[in-house]
Amino acid sequence: MRIHEEGNVSEEQKAALIAEAEEKARNYFKQGLNCTECLLQTIMDLNDVNLPQEVICLATGFGGGIGETKNTCGAITGAVLALSAVKGRRNPFAKETLRERVVEIKSHYDPFADMINEIDEIYGTLICKELTAPLGDYEGKARKKNCMQIIGHCAGITQKYAMAPYNDHNQG
Secondary structure, X not given: OOEOOHHHOOHHHHXXXXXXXXXXXXXXXXXXXXXXXXXXXXXXHHEOOOOOHHHHHHOHHHHHHHOOOOOEOHHHHHHHHXXXXXXXXXXXXXXXXXXHHHHHHHHHHHHHHHHHHHHHHHHOOOEHHHHHHHHOOOOOHHHXXXXXXXXXXXXXXXXXXXXXXXXXXXXX
16 A cells, blocks of 8 residues: 555554554565665555655664764654655755745644654664664674664654654655
């Protein structure tokens, strides 16, 4: 199922889409996509974002906590990038003045802030190093399994916010 319009999705369909997002993202990780790519590809698959497949390249450098520096978790930056594909401004220059652009952008931030706050509340951190350090070797199986779980969970949360009835963010 693919979302075309927010208002046409039942609660049962929403729950199914959230579960599908979780599974798809974990499967993409098993196929060799990095954390950020998993999130963006999943949300692009499940939502009518009207973006070319090649935009996946925008996600590559965020993997491993941004270029494997273990800073902000790639699943989290991927969640923001993916939600931007659904809720982001399509044309920031549609507003004529700087003031209008600033007012408009501030009206777009709510779903992103709510999503990040929810993720932070669940994990207690947004930092890759802090999420992975207790699991030992970064290249080890335990860390990869943990990351796969986080990727799936973040994909589900992102899909939830992608379907949420915030202001119409695809205009302007």
